Amino acid sequence: MALKDIYVCVDCLMAIANNDYSGLDYHYGPEEAERRMEEINAGLAELGWVSLGDQDLDKEFDNQPCDCCGDIDAGARHHCYVEEKTDA
Template sequence: MNLAIIDDDFMVCTDCLMIIANDDATGLDYSLGEDEAEAREREIREAIAEIQREQGQIAVGDSDKDDVFSAGPCACCGTRLAGARHHCVILGSDREW
């Protein structure tokens, strides 16, 4: 089975990018208390798992397509906090397309 890009416009917040790219949520500790950071990490990991179950594998995309400031929601966790959005892609079986 080959993977193909099935969504090339998947823009995520910095919190989600840390976990997608490095499976690392330690950056949440800098801006949130311990309980809040744990809840935020759980929220993000659940969103990633749901997307990957329903759509396909999320992968880091092209940093040239990043948006340094956006008021749009994160395509992963749905946060509406304005800030950077990072380009990611969703990969799925090319047999589906």
């Protein structure tokens, strides 16, 4: 299985690592939290299998969009692996 590196925002990291969306309620208002959760779930569904990556490869600050939810807020990005999709 070929693995591909992706970088995700902390919201996605929590969802991947702990299936934990509680941080959203803390950081956002109720409607925004709901919207972010949908974005994250859509991203995870698109990515399929996701595994936590190497913390040494985490970026403390990056302005690239999150590879999962597409969040464009610059900030920390956490390394994860996804299974590389091969178009047969």
